[in-house]
Amino acid sequence: MFNTDGHLRELLASSVHDLVVERAFNDYWSSKAPFCSLCSVFSAQNGSSGAMPTNWKFTNPSEKPQSSPVWLSSNHFPTHGQSKVDQPSQSSPNHCEGSSLLTCQDCQMCVHASCYGITLRWSSKDWRCDKCRAGMYQASCCLCSVRGGALKRTTNGCWAHLLCSLMIPGISFRDIKGKEPISVLHVDTSHKNVVCVFCSTSVGACVHCSEPLCRTVFHAPCGLVSGAQFELVWSDTTSIRVKCPAHRHNTNKVSVVAVKQVVWARHKNGRYYKGTVSNIADILFYMVAFDDGSFSNDLYPHDIKNYSCEQEGPPSVGAAVRVLWTDGKMYCGHFQGTTNTVMYTVDFEDSSQLVLKREAIYSLDQYLPKKVVGRQSTATPMRHQDHLVGPSELSSRQRPHRGSNPKYHNSDFVGGDEDLEMDK
Numbered sequence: 001m002f003n004t005d006g007h008l009r010e011l012l013a014s015s016v017h018d019l020v021v022e023r024a025f026n027d028y029w030s031s032k033a034p035f036c037s038l039c040s041v042f043s044a045q046n047g048s049s050g051a052m053p054t055n056w057k058f059t060n061p062s063e064k065p066q067s068s069p070v071w072l073s074s075n076h077f078p079t080h081g082q083s084k085v086d087q088p089s090q091s092s093p094n095h096c097e098g099s100s101l102l103t104c105q106d107c108q109m110c111v112h113a114s115c116y117g118i119t120l121r122w123s124s125k126d127w128r129c130d131k132c133r134a135g136m137y138q139a140s141c142c143l144c145s146v147r148g149g150a151l152k153r154t155t156n157g158c159w160a161h162l163l164c165s166l167m168i169p170g171i172s173f174r175d176i177k178g179k180e181p182i183s184v185l186h187v188d189t190s191h192k193n194v195v196c197v198f199c200s201t202s203v204g205a206c207v208h209c210s211e212p213l214c215r216t217v218f219h220a221p222c223g224l225v226s227g228a229q230f231e232l233v234w235s236d237t238t239s240i241r242v243k244c245p246a247h248r249h250n251t252n253k254v255s256v257v258a259v260k261q262v263v264w265a266r267h268k269n270g271r272y273y274k275g276t277v278s279n280i281a282d283i284l285f286y287m288v289a290f291d292d293g294s295f296s297n298d299l300y301p302h303d304i305k306n307y308s309c310e311q312e313g314p315p316s317v318g319a320a321v322r323v324l325w326t327d328g329k330m331y332c333g334h335f336q337g338t339t340n341t342v343m344y345t346v347d348f349e350d351s352s353q354l355v356l357k358r359e360a361i362y363s364l365d366q367y368l369p370k371k372v373v374g375r376q377s378t379a380t381p382m383r384h385q386d387h388l389v390g391p392s393e394l395s396s397r398q399r400p401h402r403g404s405n406p407k408y409h410n411s412d413f414v415g416g417d418e419d420l421e422m423d424k
Contacts, residue, residue, distance in 0.1 A: 007052055007225045008199070011147045013140035021057065023108040025148040028052070028059040030110035033282055035064045035101055038115045038150050038162050039071035041230045042240075043282045043340070051227035051245070061108065067100045069301050070112050071232065071284060071340075073313025076240060077179065078172045099311050106132035111150050114312055115162070117179030130180075131159060142184060143168065143204040144219035152180040160184055164220045166240055167207045167230075191217075197244075198222040210241035218244065232338065257344060257361055264368070264376065265346040266360040271377045277361075278353075279345035286314060288323055290333035297339060299323060305330065314338050 010021045029037045099112040102122055109129050113122070116129070131139045131151050140147045142158035143165070151159040155174065160182045165171045169188040174181050191205045196218045206217040209228075218228065220242070229248035233239035257263060257277055264272045286299040286309070301309035306322045315321065319335045344356050362368055368376075 052225040211247035
């Protein structure tokens, strides 16, 4: 079993506070999109990376955008005396461009303003998190005894991680907008006084692996650095689950594809050409069942116009939504949840570029099914694109009754399952 001692030993409350180590820890967990140290835990790109590497202390601070889409909604933060299922959506009907990212100038913890409960406008150049602003530099989480990460005050005068507070039943937030104080006095008894399988201590409270019959328990940060998988439940915007490393999704069944790697990739005409991966991004898609009976599972948050999804996260499942389609018209439907997918940007030899799902890409050393081999081609200079365009691109002006959004065909997005039947 993975041991967290080498990763978190210097961050434990029992150790002498080392600001350099804490800053490195915070830098590591905000080094990839969406950059928020809380939302990043649930990112497919971060969640599929396995255990925290041994060289994490040498992570170089990444350049962060001013804002990024929010993965967590207010529905995930239970208020006092109210379950997550009963929690009403706090989303407003105004559209925003995304929640601003704030980085603490002292400890380097980066978080969305909305995730941390910041309602006033701050410049990231002079912002400090609550514990650093209070001069409580050595503060640690009362639920796991670990320093670093996004900490907020509790009702009993301590500090608690937002991550730990979201994962442990019985914990609630007195002020849902300010995300504090956190009530930790009613933790479910099955989560207290149990020994974490990774750090072998019973301090604070532990989370349970959500896999049926699995009895593995661990502190949320211990699980995070050990490779546990934290997931937002796509069919329920109030639920979060975690799986221990033994039950995490096996993401290694296909070979790893990296930036600058040459691959065989499927173009819009269904044929495979050589190209180079220029970017890998983790994209959160929204799912909507439209009133006309059609369904879309690849909408961007900003496609929904009657909620501030980029600012405040997704609406509640079942909420009535209005979606702006590619024909310029607004369509009504009901929100069905979220799904996240790692997308690959491929630059082809003829200078064209597509955004693809993993199943549309094969590494040069990967086994190619017979149908793929039969569709391999050599690119020629791109003078005309007509030969690359399939029927779906030519007829995407009208809104079809199908499972994908035609806007991505027009913007060089190629999906997976719908585009071509492939050998298993």
